[in-house]
Amino acid sequence: TQLLEQSPQFLSIQEGENLTVYCNSSSVFSSLQWYRQEPGEGPVLLVTVVTGGEVKKLKRLTFQFGDARKDSSLHITAAQPGDTGLYLCGPRLRGAQKLVFGQGTRLTINP
């Protein structure tokens, strides 16, 4: 059973454009994390969202946790080539010890 889905799977846009990627599930999460993985590297944590409706900003990146804590979005303003990478969302279920991820959104920003 797919715990969560990320969309789109692939996205290629020009530098300076805005974009939004999504992480959706039918399950309620106690929190959710977003990671970015650059080519040849392991993933690195960007943000953790905990409260339903929470919005966090990290420079040009805006993360939102859905009110019902079943979904999340990542919006990038004025994308730059340095934003290129694989964006992974990782949910937390209360009491769960496993750390699983969606299939990711592979983002390419073209100069």
Next chain:
Amino acid sequence: NAGVTQTPKFQVLKTGQSMTLQCAQDMNHNSMYWYRQDPGMGLRLIYYSASEGTTDKGEVPNGYNVSRLNKREFSLRLESAAPSQTSVYFCASSEALSGRGTEAFFGQGTRLTVV
């Protein structure tokens, strides 16, 4: 501060050979994980160890075994490698997950090719 260290970084195996991937962390974390990442894909959990002395299956455990040697080290063994196990393997560690989300730290990966 080394963080999570994986060895080897690259490996080529013949079908049927066995090998052990090593992982060590120096952050005193309780939980450790092994993932595989196939080309163009996300991470799939193979096995995890929530704390020293415990191991559990993840999403894709078939063909693998693990050992939590001590708090620092978590190894992944392929007993009889198959071409379908060609992948990049990542080890990660974190504080025990409380449901509120603590950061996971990843190694640089082991690129394994089975021919």
